[in-house]
Amino acid sequence: MLQRETAACDARRRAALAGLAAYQAAPRVARAPAGREIARCGRVSVRDHGGAAASGRPVLLVPSLINAPFILDLSPGRSLVAWLAARGLRAMLVDWGTPDPAERDEDISAHVADRLVPLIDAVTQDAGAEPLLVGYCLGGTMAIAAAALRPVAALALIAAPWHYSGFGEPARAQIGRLWAQTQPVCDALGLVPMEVLQACFWQLDPARTIAKYERFATLDPDDAAAHDFVVLEDWANGGAPLTYGAGAQMFEQFFAADTPGRGAWQVAGTPVDPHAIDIPTIEFVARNDRIVPAASALGRGEVRPLDAGHVGMVVGQRARDQLWAPLADWLSGIALAR
Template sequence: MSLTPFDTAPQHGPRPLPLFLALLRSETATSPERRAAALAGLAAYQAARRPRSRRPMPVVARAGRAVLRDYGGAGRPVVFVPSLINPPLILDMPYRRSLLRWLSRQGVRPLLVDWGTPTPQDRAQDVAQHIEDMLVPLLRSIGEPAALAGYCLGGTLAMAAAAAVPVRGLALIAAPWRFSGFGPDAIERIGQLWDGAHETCDRLGLVPMEVLQASFWQLDPARTIAKYERFGRLDPASAAARSFVAMEDWANAGAPLTYAAGRQIFDDLFTADLPGRGRWRVAGAVADPATLPCPTVEFVSLTDRIVPAASAAGLPDRRELRLGHVGMMVGSSAKEALWRPLADWLAGLR
């Protein structure tokens, strides 16, 4: 899920969105100093140097527009499912913060789902069809039951897939399932945004990144502004500044959603909470975390402001962290707090 104020990929020169500027005006209405600091941070981010893009890892399977990328390693396969929102490379960040490359040296063979970029012709493909028509065929293409690991909304999809196809185990990382756990205020704000955007998205056949960004700003608008205030004070050559730029570039570069997937996320997941109420039907069955026929674990951050701990699935093996939604994946403490425990859990699977 994204917290980013730009509407174009970084290599094309990100530009602030009108919705972000409106948020900035609202959050800094009584503090011209904070507004100036946040704008200075935006300018510094736009001017920052970027590392050269890495070549994508090889494709070993395809299902529709989705592909499975192989990160090597000599162990048994583990399929990592990223969110439909933002690119999958949060799992493969630069500056030695790539979970997948690290795991490939720990006796694991990581395989990454890359959802590709939808077109208006894909408008009718909802979240359930992403699972049935792409994720499940990719899992079956491996030729043996793989372990599944899902991050953020990718964990929601991985949970449903684990109920539809045999897997060796399922690991959820900051994954929402009981969407009522976001709280009534956040759900109402997100619902109001969708009410104002769905007609335009219906005409486009896609849900543009701007709509997704703005919806998740509603979860923590103060943080969205404060992080740019802080960035403007950093030395541009510092490790902290480089990491910030890499993270914002990732958050800034997501593909749109199909209209049906966006509608299902906003209406069926957030508003109706079909998964949490045991009413979300995928691949002909209702996905239920209590009846999964495989070992499971979930990593839940008690300080996650994007996917609150109250929205987790409630699996028996629950590992609690105190890192942010993104920090638990790529922060300075991520290796000890998440990477190693995840690798140990995967090593214990049969």
């Protein structure tokens, strides 16, 4: 990919490689889990970030299965979950944990029925009230399915794909080719390594992938911008693998067949029909999203388009004004009304 994108300019190739080397050599600070664990279902847990200062209905944030959950708790000043907690909301974050090859057959549907739903039950019992679900990326898709299986107070979606045909035929075909190449190895492992998923994301916007390392090569490693880049890239390049079943369902049923968008997805025998879920719903859609195109959004309830990208809408410089504050206001209004 690097060779293809910089074929006309050796200087760009050298700059991108220098940026990559600088990123690899950058110092890191070990992360410690924040919040208090209040529920667990096998490897999957929920941590309460609101603590004693929060009251009222719990707000359960559901991150994507892909990448680590700490994109919603990235760093001081760039943490959606911490900011919601500071606003007095009892914010909780799901951590999907690290799967074992023995769990190879646990697909996305099973993650919803056998992991997320029991955690919703536990949170409901602990708080004495049904939670408000906030789902990001694939976590939003899964939150929709969970809301079809269990009563929840409200549903907020952030860059959540539903109509996978909205990714466009060229992107879907490219993703399909990548899966065809890697499926035998993933099948043998019982897992879909993060490297496979990250390669898929790179192919969605290869020019941007190269350009960001070119830019990083020009930064002073002691600057805040360089530190922020490293933290964000570590999130993007890290994370636990998917179970083989989750990867196969995502690539074969979601991307290739658009099972959710066609109304053909069932979880634990229950059809997942978002339009039959009669609860307050809001959807934040990023117009400049190259990972989850705006055209793939559900398009139900109150839809708020943002001039942002897939990650920038959550942790970018304008995230607080564009997403955090409107989301907190909406959640607070629902929590007080119900």
